[in-house]
Amino acid sequence: MEFVTLDYAVFIGYCALIIFLGLYVSREKKGHKKDSKDYFLASKGLTWWAIGASLIASNISAEQFIGMSGSGYAIGLAIATYEWMAALTLIVVAKFFLPIFLKKGIFTMPQFLEQRFDSRVKTTMAVFWLMVYTFVNLTSILYLGALALRTIMGVPMMYGIAGLALFSALYSIYGGLKAVAWTDIVQVIFLVGGGLMTSYLALDHLSDGQGFIAGLKSLYEHAPEKFSMILDKGEIMIPQEDGTWKDAYIDLPGLSVLFGAMWIANLSYWGCNQYIIQRALGAKNLKEAQNGLAFAGYLKLILPLIVVIPGIVAFVLKADIVKPDGAYPWLLSNFVPAGFKGLAFAALIAAVVSSLSSMINSIATIFTMDIYKPFFNQEASEGKLVNTGRLISGVCLVIAIIVAPALSSLEQAFQFIQEFTGFISPGVVAIFLFGLFWKKATPNSALWAALLSIPLSFLFKVLMPALPFLDRMGFVFLALCAVIIGISLYENKDQGDKAISLEKGLFNTSNTFNMLAIGICGLLVVLYTLLW
Numbered sequence: 208m209e210f211v212t213l214d215y216a217v218f219i220g221y222c223a224l225i226i227f228l229g230l231y232v233s234r235e236k237k238g239h240k241k242d243s244k245d246y247f248l249a250s251k252g253l254t255w256w257a258i259g260a261s262l263i264a265s266n267i268s269a270e271q272f273i274g275m276s277g278s279g280y281a282i283g284l285a286i287a288t289y290e291w292m293a294a295l296t297l298i299v300v301a302k303f304f305l306p307i308f309l310k311k312g313i314f315t316m317p318q319f320l321e322q323r324f325d326s327r328v329k330t331t332m333a334v335f336w337l338m339v340y341t342f343v344n345l346t347s348i349l350y351l352g353a354l355a356l357r358t359i360m361g362v363p364m365m366y367g368i369a370g371l372a373l374f375s376a377l378y379s380i381y382g383g384l385k386a387v388a389w390t391d392i393v394q395v396i397f398l399v400g401g402g403l404m405t406s407y408l409a410l411d412h413l414s415d416g417q418g419f420i421a422g423l424k425s426l427y428e429h430a431p432e433k434f435s436m437i438l439d440k441g442e443i444m445i446p447q448e449d450g451t452w453k454d455a456y457i458d459l460p461g462l463s464v465l466f467g468a469m470w471i472a473n474l475s476y477w478g479c480n481q482y483i484i485q486r487a488l489g490a491k492n493l494k495e496a497q498n499g500l501a502f503a504g505y506l507k508l509i510l511p512l513i514v515v516i517p518g519i520v521a522f523v524l525k526a527d528i529v530k531p532d533g534a535y536p537w538l539l540s541n542f543v544p545a546g547f548k549g550l551a552f553a554a555l556i557a558a559v560v561s562s563l564s565s566m567i568n569s570i571a572t573i574f575t576m577d578i579y580k581p582f583f584n585q586e587a588s589e590g591k592l593v594n595t596g597r598l599i600s601g602v603c604l605v606i607a608i609i610v611a612p613a614l615s616s617l618e619q620a621f622q623f624i625q626e627f628t629g630f631i632s633p634g635v636v637a638i639f640l641f642g643l644f645w646k647k648a649t650p651n652s653a654l655w656a657a658l659l660s661i662p663l664s665f666l667f668k669v670l671m672p673a674l675p676f677l678d679r680m681g682f683v684f685l686a687l688c689a690v691i692i693g694i695s696l697y698e699n700k701d702q703g704d705k706a707i708s709l710e711k712g713l714f715n716t717s718n719t720f721n722m723l724a725i726g727i728c729g730l731l732v733v734l735y736t737l738l739w
Contacts, residue, residue: 467678574596
Protein backbone atom coordinates (compact mmCIF):
# COMPACT_ATOMS: atom_id res chain seq x y z
CA MET A 208 0.00 0.00 0.00
CA GLU A 209 1.73 3.14 -1.24
CA PHE A 210 1.32 6.25 0.91
CA VAL A 211 1.91 9.70 -0.51
CA THR A 212 2.82 12.74 1.58
CA LEU A 213 -0.84 13.67 2.13
CA ASP A 214 -1.61 10.16 3.43
CA TYR A 215 1.22 10.36 5.95
CA ALA A 216 0.11 13.84 7.00
CA VAL A 217 -3.50 12.72 7.58
CA PHE A 218 -2.51 9.63 9.51
CA ILE A 219 0.14 11.32 11.65
CA GLY A 220 -2.22 14.22 12.26
CA TYR A 221 -4.89 11.79 13.45
CA CYS A 222 -2.47 10.09 15.87
CA ALA A 223 -1.26 13.41 17.26
CA LEU A 224 -4.82 14.72 17.65
CA ILE A 225 -5.99 11.66 19.61
CA ILE A 226 -3.02 11.67 21.97
CA PHE A 227 -3.24 15.43 22.53
CA LEU A 228 -6.99 15.35 23.13
CA GLY A 229 -6.74 12.35 25.46
CA LEU A 230 -4.09 14.01 27.60
CA TYR A 231 -5.81 17.42 27.47
CA VAL A 232 -9.20 16.22 28.75
CA SER A 233 -7.42 14.19 31.44
CA ARG A 234 -6.11 17.32 33.12
CA GLU A 235 -7.52 18.14 36.53
CA LYS A 236 -8.25 21.54 38.00
CA LYS A 237 -5.55 22.95 40.24
CA GLY A 238 -5.77 21.42 43.67
CA HIS A 239 -8.01 18.52 42.59
CA LYS A 240 -6.65 14.99 42.50
CA LYS A 241 -8.31 12.42 40.24
CA ASP A 242 -10.56 10.09 42.27
CA SER A 243 -12.23 6.79 41.39
CA LYS A 244 -15.39 8.49 40.05
CA ASP A 245 -13.26 10.71 37.80
CA TYR A 246 -11.15 7.82 36.52
CA PHE A 247 -13.74 5.05 36.14
CA LEU A 248 -16.94 7.03 35.44
CA ALA A 249 -15.66 10.24 33.75
CA SER A 250 -16.85 12.33 36.74
CA LYS A 251 -20.47 11.39 35.85
CA GLY A 252 -20.46 14.11 33.21
CA LEU A 253 -21.04 12.38 29.84
CA THR A 254 -23.67 13.80 27.46
CA TRP A 255 -25.87 11.79 25.06
CA TRP A 256 -23.73 12.43 22.01
CA ALA A 257 -20.53 11.53 23.85
CA ILE A 258 -22.15 8.32 25.14
CA GLY A 259 -23.47 7.30 21.71
CA ALA A 260 -20.22 8.06 19.91
CA SER A 261 -18.15 6.29 22.55
CA LEU A 262 -20.39 3.23 22.46
CA ILE A 263 -19.89 2.83 18.72
CA ALA A 264 -16.18 3.64 18.76
CA SER A 265 -15.69 1.09 21.54
CA ASN A 266 -17.83 -1.53 19.83
CA ILE A 267 -16.46 -1.22 16.29
CA SER A 268 -12.92 -2.50 16.12
CA ALA A 269 -10.74 -4.61 13.89
CA GLU A 270 -13.05 -7.52 14.68
CA GLN A 271 -15.71 -5.67 12.64
CA PHE A 272 -13.55 -4.01 9.98
CA ILE A 273 -11.47 -7.15 9.47
CA GLY A 274 -13.53 -9.96 11.02
CA MET A 275 -17.03 -8.91 9.95
CA SER A 276 -15.83 -7.96 6.45
CA GLY A 277 -14.33 -11.45 6.33
CA SER A 278 -17.69 -12.91 7.29
CA GLY A 279 -19.33 -10.66 4.68
CA TYR A 280 -16.94 -12.15 2.10
CA ALA A 281 -17.71 -15.72 3.23
CA ILE A 282 -21.38 -15.48 4.23
CA GLY A 283 -22.82 -12.21 2.97
CA LEU A 284 -25.10 -9.51 4.37
CA ALA A 285 -26.68 -11.97 6.83
CA ILE A 286 -23.79 -11.25 9.21
CA ALA A 287 -25.16 -7.67 9.47
CA THR A 288 -27.89 -9.05 11.72
CA TYR A 289 -25.41 -8.56 14.58
CA GLU A 290 -25.47 -4.83 13.84
CA TRP A 291 -29.17 -4.37 13.10
CA MET A 292 -30.48 -6.48 15.98
CA ALA A 293 -28.06 -4.60 18.25
CA ALA A 294 -29.90 -1.38 17.39
CA LEU A 295 -33.14 -2.85 18.76
CA THR A 296 -31.31 -4.29 21.78
CA LEU A 297 -29.97 -0.83 22.65
CA ILE A 298 -33.55 0.44 22.85
CA VAL A 299 -34.55 -2.42 25.17
CA VAL A 300 -31.50 -1.87 27.40
CA ALA A 301 -32.06 1.89 27.55
CA LYS A 302 -35.70 1.52 28.59
CA PHE A 303 -35.60 -1.46 30.97
CA PHE A 304 -32.03 -1.87 32.26
CA LEU A 305 -30.57 1.61 32.62
CA PRO A 306 -33.20 3.01 35.03
CA ILE A 307 -32.29 0.29 37.53
CA PHE A 308 -28.51 0.48 37.04
CA LEU A 309 -28.36 4.26 37.42
CA LYS A 310 -30.72 4.21 40.40
CA LYS A 311 -28.32 1.80 42.13
CA GLY A 312 -25.37 4.17 41.56
CA ILE A 313 -22.99 1.36 40.62
CA PHE A 314 -19.48 1.49 39.15
CA THR A 315 -19.48 -2.04 37.71
CA MET A 316 -21.77 -4.86 36.65
CA PRO A 317 -20.35 -7.21 39.32
CA GLN A 318 -21.15 -4.52 41.91
CA PHE A 319 -24.81 -4.72 40.88
CA LEU A 320 -24.72 -8.50 41.32
CA GLU A 321 -23.40 -8.04 44.85
CA GLN A 322 -26.19 -5.60 45.68
CA ARG A 323 -28.84 -7.94 44.24
CA PHE A 324 -27.36 -11.30 45.30
CA ASP A 325 -24.09 -11.56 47.26
CA SER A 326 -20.31 -11.24 47.04
CA ARG A 327 -19.87 -14.82 45.76
CA VAL A 328 -21.88 -14.09 42.61
CA LYS A 329 -20.08 -10.78 42.16
CA THR A 330 -16.60 -12.30 42.45
CA THR A 331 -17.37 -15.28 40.20
CA MET A 332 -18.67 -13.09 37.40
CA ALA A 333 -15.88 -10.53 37.86
CA VAL A 334 -13.28 -13.27 37.34
CA PHE A 335 -15.14 -14.61 34.28
CA TRP A 336 -15.32 -11.16 32.72
CA LEU A 337 -11.67 -10.39 33.40
CA MET A 338 -10.63 -13.66 31.74
CA VAL A 339 -12.80 -13.10 28.66
CA TYR A 340 -11.85 -9.44 28.30
CA THR A 341 -8.12 -10.19 28.53
CA PHE A 342 -7.76 -13.51 26.69
CA VAL A 343 -10.52 -13.19 24.06
CA ASN A 344 -11.47 -9.56 23.44
CA LEU A 345 -8.22 -7.71 24.09
CA THR A 346 -6.09 -10.28 22.29
CA SER A 347 -8.40 -10.47 19.26
CA ILE A 348 -8.50 -6.67 18.90
CA LEU A 349 -4.70 -6.53 18.96
CA TYR A 350 -4.29 -9.46 16.57
CA LEU A 351 -6.77 -8.23 13.96
CA GLY A 352 -5.39 -4.68 14.10
CA ALA A 353 -1.86 -5.99 13.64
CA LEU A 354 -3.07 -8.23 10.80
CA ALA A 355 -4.31 -5.12 9.02
CA LEU A 356 -0.99 -3.34 9.60
CA ARG A 357 0.91 -6.31 8.21
CA THR A 358 -1.35 -6.74 5.18
CA ILE A 359 -1.54 -3.07 4.28
CA MET A 360 1.88 -1.74 5.26
CA GLY A 361 4.03 -4.82 5.77
CA VAL A 362 4.52 -4.16 9.50
CA PRO A 363 5.67 -7.38 11.26
CA MET A 364 2.94 -8.89 13.45
CA MET A 365 4.64 -8.40 16.82
CA TYR A 366 5.62 -4.79 16.02
CA GLY A 367 2.02 -4.08 15.03
CA ILE A 368 0.62 -5.62 18.22
CA ALA A 369 3.07 -3.75 20.45
CA GLY A 370 2.59 -0.46 18.58
CA LEU A 371 -1.21 -0.54 18.84
CA ALA A 372 -1.02 -1.40 22.53
CA LEU A 373 1.38 1.48 23.19
CA PHE A 374 -0.75 3.96 21.21
CA SER A 375 -3.89 3.20 23.21
CA ALA A 376 -1.99 3.12 26.49
CA LEU A 377 -0.46 6.59 26.00
CA TYR A 378 -3.66 8.38 27.00
CA SER A 379 -6.17 5.80 28.27
CA ILE A 380 -4.13 4.45 31.18
CA TYR A 381 -3.45 7.95 32.46
CA GLY A 382 -6.80 9.59 31.74
CA GLY A 383 -9.34 6.83 32.42
CA LEU A 384 -12.89 6.83 31.06
CA LYS A 385 -12.98 10.59 30.46
CA ALA A 386 -10.02 10.37 28.08
CA VAL A 387 -11.50 7.30 26.38
CA ALA A 388 -14.99 8.75 25.93
CA TRP A 389 -13.98 12.19 24.64
CA THR A 390 -11.35 10.85 22.23
CA ASP A 391 -13.98 8.39 20.99
CA ILE A 392 -15.98 11.34 19.63
CA VAL A 393 -13.10 12.10 17.27
CA GLN A 394 -12.44 8.40 16.68
CA VAL A 395 -16.00 7.77 15.52
CA ILE A 396 -15.76 10.64 13.00
CA PHE A 397 -12.67 9.04 11.46
CA LEU A 398 -14.20 5.57 11.76
CA VAL A 399 -17.51 6.37 10.04
CA GLY A 400 -16.11 8.93 7.60
CA GLY A 401 -13.13 6.85 6.51
CA GLY A 402 -15.18 3.65 6.42
CA LEU A 403 -17.91 5.16 4.25
CA MET A 404 -15.27 6.60 1.93
CA THR A 405 -13.71 3.16 1.46
CA SER A 406 -17.11 1.59 0.73
CA TYR A 407 -17.97 4.39 -1.71
CA LEU A 408 -14.71 4.03 -3.63
CA ALA A 409 -15.04 0.24 -3.82
CA LEU A 410 -18.65 0.39 -5.03
CA ASP A 411 -17.83 3.18 -7.46
CA HIS A 412 -15.08 1.00 -8.94
CA LEU A 413 -17.49 -1.94 -9.18
CA SER A 414 -19.98 0.20 -11.14
CA ASP A 415 -17.27 1.60 -13.48
CA GLY A 416 -17.52 5.08 -11.99
CA GLN A 417 -21.33 5.25 -11.84
CA GLY A 418 -21.39 5.96 -8.12
CA PHE A 419 -22.49 4.44 -4.82
CA ILE A 420 -26.09 3.43 -5.63
CA ALA A 421 -25.15 1.95 -9.00
CA GLY A 422 -22.41 0.03 -7.22
CA LEU A 423 -24.90 -1.46 -4.75
CA LYS A 424 -27.16 -2.52 -7.62
CA SER A 425 -24.23 -4.08 -9.44
CA LEU A 426 -23.16 -5.86 -6.26
CA TYR A 427 -26.61 -7.39 -5.83
CA GLU A 428 -26.74 -8.44 -9.49
CA HIS A 429 -23.36 -10.19 -9.28
CA ALA A 430 -23.99 -11.93 -5.93
CA PRO A 431 -27.71 -12.04 -5.03
CA GLU A 432 -27.04 -15.04 -2.78
CA LYS A 433 -25.00 -12.77 -0.49
CA PHE A 434 -28.03 -10.56 0.28
CA SER A 435 -30.20 -13.06 2.11
CA MET A 436 -30.67 -12.04 5.77
CA ILE A 437 -32.29 -15.30 6.96
CA LEU A 438 -30.25 -18.34 5.90
CA ASP A 439 -31.58 -21.83 5.25
CA LYS A 440 -29.52 -24.99 5.71
CA GLY A 441 -27.18 -25.44 2.76
CA GLU A 442 -27.92 -21.99 1.30
CA ILE A 443 -24.36 -20.66 1.72
CA MET A 444 -21.41 -23.09 1.76
CA ILE A 445 -17.97 -21.79 2.78
CA PRO A 446 -14.79 -23.49 1.48
CA GLN A 447 -12.26 -24.43 4.17
CA GLU A 448 -8.47 -24.65 3.97
CA ASP A 449 -8.58 -28.45 4.26
CA GLY A 450 -10.77 -28.73 1.15
CA THR A 451 -14.04 -29.32 3.01
CA TRP A 452 -17.11 -27.06 2.99
CA LYS A 453 -18.82 -25.44 5.97
CA ASP A 454 -22.53 -24.57 6.04
CA ALA A 455 -22.98 -20.88 6.99
CA TYR A 456 -26.19 -21.94 8.76
CA ILE A 457 -23.92 -23.09 11.63
CA ASP A 458 -23.02 -19.45 12.29
CA LEU A 459 -26.39 -17.85 11.49
CA PRO A 460 -29.16 -20.43 12.02
CA GLY A 461 -32.26 -19.12 10.27
CA LEU A 462 -34.90 -17.41 12.38
CA SER A 463 -32.76 -17.76 15.52
CA VAL A 464 -31.09 -14.51 14.54
CA LEU A 465 -34.42 -12.70 14.98
CA PHE A 466 -36.35 -14.62 17.60
CA GLY A 467 -33.82 -16.91 19.26
CA ALA A 468 -30.47 -16.81 20.94
CA MET A 469 -29.19 -13.73 19.07
CA TRP A 470 -31.08 -11.89 21.81
CA ILE A 471 -28.94 -13.61 24.43
CA ALA A 472 -25.73 -12.56 22.70
CA ASN A 473 -26.97 -8.99 22.29
CA LEU A 474 -28.42 -8.55 25.77
CA SER A 475 -25.23 -9.92 27.28
CA TYR A 476 -23.05 -7.57 25.22
CA TRP A 477 -25.14 -4.38 25.28
CA GLY A 478 -26.97 -4.72 28.59
CA CYS A 479 -24.73 -6.61 31.02
CA ASN A 480 -21.24 -5.88 29.72
CA GLN A 481 -18.97 -3.53 31.66
CA TYR A 482 -17.04 -2.71 28.49
CA ILE A 483 -20.17 -1.18 26.98
CA ILE A 484 -22.50 -0.14 29.80
CA GLN A 485 -19.78 1.84 31.60
CA ARG A 486 -20.43 4.79 29.27
CA ALA A 487 -24.08 4.95 30.38
CA LEU A 488 -23.01 4.66 34.03
CA GLY A 489 -20.94 7.81 33.49
CA ALA A 490 -23.90 9.82 32.13
CA LYS A 491 -25.05 13.12 33.62
CA ASN A 492 -28.50 11.63 34.15
CA LEU A 493 -30.84 8.89 32.94
CA LYS A 494 -32.26 10.93 30.06
CA GLU A 495 -28.79 11.59 28.63
CA ALA A 496 -27.92 7.89 28.98
CA GLN A 497 -31.08 6.72 27.20
CA ASN A 498 -30.77 9.20 24.36
CA GLY A 499 -27.12 8.22 23.99
CA LEU A 500 -28.07 4.58 23.49
CA ALA A 501 -30.74 5.54 20.95
CA PHE A 502 -28.16 7.62 19.05
CA ALA A 503 -25.84 4.61 19.04
CA GLY A 504 -28.74 2.52 17.67
CA TYR A 505 -29.01 4.71 14.58
CA LEU A 506 -25.25 4.49 14.02
CA LYS A 507 -25.53 0.68 14.22
CA LEU A 508 -28.06 0.71 11.38
CA ILE A 509 -25.54 2.22 8.94
CA LEU A 510 -22.50 0.22 10.03
CA PRO A 511 -23.07 -2.72 7.63
CA LEU A 512 -22.30 -0.28 4.81
CA ILE A 513 -18.88 0.15 6.40
CA VAL A 514 -18.00 -3.31 7.71
CA VAL A 515 -19.99 -5.86 5.66
CA ILE A 516 -20.48 -4.45 2.15
CA PRO A 517 -16.68 -4.17 1.56
CA GLY A 518 -16.37 -7.92 2.17
CA ILE A 519 -19.07 -8.68 -0.42
CA VAL A 520 -17.33 -6.33 -2.89
CA ALA A 521 -14.07 -8.24 -2.36
CA PHE A 522 -15.93 -11.49 -3.08
CA VAL A 523 -17.42 -10.17 -6.32
CA LEU A 524 -14.03 -8.82 -7.42
CA LYS A 525 -12.50 -12.25 -6.72
CA ALA A 526 -9.98 -10.95 -4.20
CA ASP A 527 -6.62 -12.69 -4.18
CA ILE A 528 -6.68 -13.62 -0.48
CA VAL A 529 -5.92 -16.76 1.51
CA LYS A 530 -8.52 -16.26 4.28
CA PRO A 531 -11.79 -14.29 4.36
CA ASP A 532 -10.33 -11.97 7.01
CA GLY A 533 -7.98 -10.62 4.33
CA ALA A 534 -10.89 -9.05 2.41
CA TYR A 535 -10.88 -5.55 3.93
CA PRO A 536 -7.08 -5.05 3.88
CA TRP A 537 -7.04 -6.27 0.26
CA LEU A 538 -9.73 -3.76 -0.68
CA LEU A 539 -7.92 -0.97 1.11
CA SER A 540 -4.66 -1.78 -0.65
CA ASN A 541 -6.09 -2.05 -4.16
CA PHE A 542 -8.99 0.37 -4.53
CA VAL A 543 -8.39 3.37 -2.26
CA PRO A 544 -6.31 5.88 -4.23
CA ALA A 545 -3.24 7.71 -2.97
CA GLY A 546 -4.24 10.77 -1.01
CA PHE A 547 -7.22 8.98 0.55
CA LYS A 548 -5.40 6.00 2.03
CA GLY A 549 -4.28 7.97 5.08
CA LEU A 550 -7.91 8.70 6.01
CA ALA A 551 -9.07 5.12 5.35
CA PHE A 552 -6.17 3.72 7.33
CA ALA A 553 -6.82 6.19 10.16
CA ALA A 554 -10.43 4.93 10.28
CA LEU A 555 -9.23 1.37 10.73
CA ILE A 556 -6.69 2.28 13.41
CA ALA A 557 -9.26 4.50 15.14
CA ALA A 558 -11.54 1.48 15.46
CA VAL A 559 -8.74 -0.60 16.93
CA VAL A 560 -7.36 1.98 19.35
CA SER A 561 -10.74 3.15 20.66
CA SER A 562 -11.77 -0.43 21.43
CA LEU A 563 -8.44 -1.20 23.06
CA SER A 564 -8.72 1.88 25.26
CA SER A 565 -12.26 1.06 26.30
CA MET A 566 -11.42 -2.55 27.08
CA ILE A 567 -8.39 -1.53 29.12
CA ASN A 568 -10.46 0.88 31.20
CA SER A 569 -13.18 -1.70 31.85
CA ILE A 570 -10.64 -4.31 32.95
CA ALA A 571 -9.12 -1.75 35.31
CA THR A 572 -12.53 -0.82 36.71
CA ILE A 573 -13.64 -4.40 37.45
CA PHE A 574 -10.30 -5.48 38.91
CA THR A 575 -9.92 -2.39 41.09
CA MET A 576 -13.49 -2.06 42.40
CA ASP A 577 -14.51 -5.74 42.54
CA ILE A 578 -11.25 -7.61 43.28
CA TYR A 579 -8.58 -5.30 44.69
CA LYS A 580 -10.65 -3.08 46.99
CA PRO A 581 -12.81 -5.75 48.71
CA PHE A 582 -10.13 -8.46 48.97
CA PHE A 583 -6.78 -6.68 49.23
CA ASN A 584 -7.27 -3.15 50.55
CA GLN A 585 -10.70 -2.17 51.80
CA GLU A 586 -9.33 1.12 53.15
CA ALA A 587 -7.56 2.08 49.92
CA SER A 588 -7.46 5.81 49.24
CA GLU A 589 -8.92 7.29 46.06
CA GLY A 590 -5.42 7.85 44.72
CA LYS A 591 -4.49 4.25 45.44
CA LEU A 592 -7.56 2.99 43.56
CA VAL A 593 -6.67 5.09 40.51
CA ASN A 594 -3.05 3.91 40.52
CA THR A 595 -4.14 0.29 40.89
CA GLY A 596 -6.37 0.70 37.86
CA ARG A 597 -3.46 2.07 35.88
CA LEU A 598 -1.17 -0.77 36.97
CA ILE A 599 -3.58 -3.57 36.09
CA SER A 600 -4.23 -1.92 32.71
CA GLY A 601 -0.55 -2.22 31.87
CA VAL A 602 -0.32 -5.80 33.12
CA CYS A 603 -3.29 -6.98 31.05
CA LEU A 604 -1.94 -5.24 27.96
CA VAL A 605 1.35 -7.11 28.32
CA ILE A 606 -0.52 -10.42 28.68
CA ALA A 607 -2.59 -9.67 25.57
CA ILE A 608 0.55 -8.76 23.59
CA ILE A 609 2.02 -12.17 24.44
CA VAL A 610 -1.16 -14.16 23.65
CA ALA A 611 -2.42 -12.29 20.54
CA PRO A 612 -0.14 -13.96 17.92
CA ALA A 613 -1.69 -17.35 18.78
CA LEU A 614 -4.92 -16.26 17.03
CA SER A 615 -3.24 -16.45 13.61
CA SER A 616 -4.61 -19.99 13.11
CA LEU A 617 -8.24 -18.79 12.96
CA GLU A 618 -10.33 -18.84 9.77
CA GLN A 619 -12.89 -16.19 10.77
CA ALA A 620 -11.92 -14.28 13.89
CA PHE A 621 -15.34 -12.65 14.28
CA GLN A 622 -17.08 -16.00 14.62
CA PHE A 623 -14.41 -17.17 17.11
CA ILE A 624 -15.12 -14.15 19.30
CA GLN A 625 -18.89 -14.64 19.15
CA GLU A 626 -18.69 -18.34 19.96
CA PHE A 627 -16.32 -18.20 22.90
CA THR A 628 -17.82 -15.14 24.55
CA GLY A 629 -21.07 -17.08 24.09
CA PHE A 630 -19.85 -19.64 26.62
CA ILE A 631 -20.64 -17.24 29.47
CA SER A 632 -23.38 -15.15 27.80
CA PRO A 633 -26.26 -17.53 28.68
CA GLY A 634 -25.32 -17.42 32.35
CA VAL A 635 -24.86 -13.66 32.33
CA VAL A 636 -28.24 -12.96 30.75
CA ALA A 637 -30.09 -15.47 32.92
CA ILE A 638 -28.61 -14.03 36.14
CA PHE A 639 -29.31 -10.43 35.17
CA LEU A 640 -32.84 -11.00 33.86
CA PHE A 641 -33.93 -12.89 36.97
CA GLY A 642 -32.00 -10.51 39.21
CA LEU A 643 -33.67 -7.48 37.65
CA PHE A 644 -37.20 -8.73 37.18
CA TRP A 645 -37.88 -11.70 39.54
CA LYS A 646 -37.85 -10.95 43.26
CA LYS A 647 -37.63 -14.62 44.29
CA ALA A 648 -34.26 -15.29 42.59
CA THR A 649 -31.76 -16.29 45.29
CA PRO A 650 -27.97 -15.89 45.54
CA ASN A 651 -27.39 -19.65 45.39
CA SER A 652 -29.44 -19.95 42.19
CA ALA A 653 -27.44 -17.15 40.56
CA LEU A 654 -24.14 -18.67 41.69
CA TRP A 655 -25.01 -22.07 40.22
CA ALA A 656 -26.07 -20.44 36.96
CA ALA A 657 -22.71 -18.64 36.80
CA LEU A 658 -20.73 -21.81 37.56
CA LEU A 659 -22.67 -24.01 35.12
CA SER A 660 -22.66 -21.68 32.10
CA ILE A 661 -19.23 -22.66 30.75
CA PRO A 662 -19.43 -26.43 31.54
CA LEU A 663 -22.90 -26.73 29.98
CA SER A 664 -21.73 -24.82 26.88
CA PHE A 665 -18.74 -27.15 26.48
CA LEU A 666 -20.96 -30.18 27.04
CA PHE A 667 -23.37 -29.12 24.29
CA LYS A 668 -20.43 -28.36 21.97
CA VAL A 669 -18.94 -31.83 22.51
CA LEU A 670 -22.18 -33.83 22.42
CA MET A 671 -23.85 -31.85 19.62
CA PRO A 672 -21.04 -30.46 17.43
CA ALA A 673 -23.41 -29.86 14.49
CA LEU A 674 -25.67 -27.63 16.58
CA PRO A 675 -25.25 -23.93 15.59
CA PHE A 676 -23.57 -22.06 18.44
CA LEU A 677 -26.41 -19.53 18.67
CA ASP A 678 -28.91 -22.37 19.16
CA ARG A 679 -26.54 -23.92 21.70
CA MET A 680 -26.56 -20.64 23.62
CA GLY A 681 -30.36 -20.75 23.59
CA PHE A 682 -30.51 -24.28 25.04
CA VAL A 683 -27.93 -23.46 27.71
CA PHE A 684 -29.88 -20.30 28.60
CA LEU A 685 -33.12 -22.27 29.04
CA ALA A 686 -31.33 -24.86 31.17
CA LEU A 687 -29.87 -22.14 33.40
CA CYS A 688 -33.27 -20.46 33.71
CA ALA A 689 -34.61 -23.80 34.96
CA VAL A 690 -31.73 -24.00 37.45
CA ILE A 691 -32.44 -20.50 38.81
CA ILE A 692 -36.19 -21.12 39.09
CA GLY A 693 -35.77 -24.58 40.62
CA ILE A 694 -33.23 -23.59 43.27
CA SER A 695 -35.05 -20.37 44.13
CA LEU A 696 -38.39 -22.12 44.62
CA TYR A 697 -36.73 -24.91 46.61
CA GLU A 698 -35.03 -22.44 48.96
CA ASN A 699 -38.20 -20.29 49.15
CA LYS A 700 -36.31 -17.44 50.80
CA ASP A 701 -37.54 -13.88 51.17
CA GLN A 702 -35.01 -11.63 49.39
CA GLY A 703 -36.11 -8.55 51.37
CA ASP A 704 -34.05 -5.46 50.55
CA LYS A 705 -31.98 -7.35 47.97
CA ALA A 706 -34.86 -7.64 45.49
CA ILE A 707 -35.32 -4.89 42.89
CA SER A 708 -38.35 -2.69 43.52
CA LEU A 709 -40.07 -2.00 40.18
CA GLU A 710 -42.10 0.99 41.28
CA LYS A 711 -44.62 2.72 39.03
CA GLY A 712 -43.03 5.09 36.53
CA LEU A 713 -39.57 3.49 36.70
CA PHE A 714 -39.57 2.69 32.99
CA ASN A 715 -41.12 5.94 31.75
CA THR A 716 -39.09 7.55 28.95
CA SER A 717 -39.04 10.96 27.29
CA ASN A 718 -40.93 11.79 24.09
CA THR A 719 -37.59 12.25 22.31
CA PHE A 720 -36.46 8.75 23.23
CA ASN A 721 -39.83 7.27 22.31
CA MET A 722 -39.72 8.82 18.83
CA LEU A 723 -36.15 7.64 18.29
CA ALA A 724 -37.13 4.12 19.38
CA ILE A 725 -40.13 4.02 17.03
CA GLY A 726 -37.87 5.15 14.17
CA ILE A 727 -35.39 2.33 14.77
CA CYS A 728 -38.16 -0.27 14.93
CA GLY A 729 -39.70 1.03 11.69
CA LEU A 730 -36.39 0.98 9.82
CA LEU A 731 -35.68 -2.57 10.95
CA VAL A 732 -39.08 -3.76 9.73
CA VAL A 733 -38.36 -2.23 6.32
CA LEU A 734 -34.83 -3.70 6.10
CA TYR A 735 -35.83 -7.25 7.02
CA THR A 736 -38.94 -7.14 4.82
CA LEU A 737 -36.85 -6.15 1.79
CA LEU A 738 -33.97 -8.54 2.47
CA TRP A 739 -35.72 -11.60 3.89
